[in-house]
Amino acid sequence: MPPDVVYDYSKCTGNGQCVQVCPVQILELTADKRWCKAIDGYVDNKEAAEAFHSQVEGKKDAVPIKIHNAMSACLGCAACVAACPEGAINIIPEFAEGQSAVEKIQ
Numbered sequence: 001m002p003p004d005v006v007y008d009y010s011k012c013t014g015n016g017q018c019v020q021v022c023p024v025q026i027l028e029l030t031a032d033k034r035w036c037k038a039i040d041g042y043v044d045n046k047e048a049a050e051a052f053h054s055q056v057e058g059k060k061d062a063v064p065i066k067i068h069n070a071m072s073a074c075l076g077c078a079a080c081v082a083a084c085p086e087g088a089i090n091i092i093p094e095f096a097e098g099q100s101a102v103e104k105i106q
């Protein structure tokens, strides 16, 4: 299974630091620069991209969910994790079988 790039939208401030350091450029900021996200075309589990668009995009305040993106193009280098000052991104080496795209934060 590919790496799981996990974004925590209760923590992301949209500073863009993860986007800048990714060596394969598979992350981006939204047009309004509020959030970072996995680029849709690189997300293998399309429900993750859909969840971002329906549950996070357009919102201004923190959203209490994590989104799990299965990304074959991810090198697993964790440069994004090291760059994020908010602890808002995590890399799990392998996307777990049956992992749902959205994880609610209690």
Ligand code: SF4
Pocket: 005, 021, 022, 023, 024, 025, 026, 027, 073, 074, 075, 076, 077, 078, 079, 080, 081, 091
């Ligand atoms: S682990 Fe590396 S390749 Fe994967 S999204 Fe983060 S910076 Fe990019």
Ligand code: SF4
Pocket: 011, 012, 013, 014, 015, 016, 017, 018, 019, 035, 036, 083, 084, 085, 086, 087, 088, 089
């Ligand atoms: S570095 Fe962290 S806080 Fe900044 S855009 Fe990326 S995930 Fe969000």
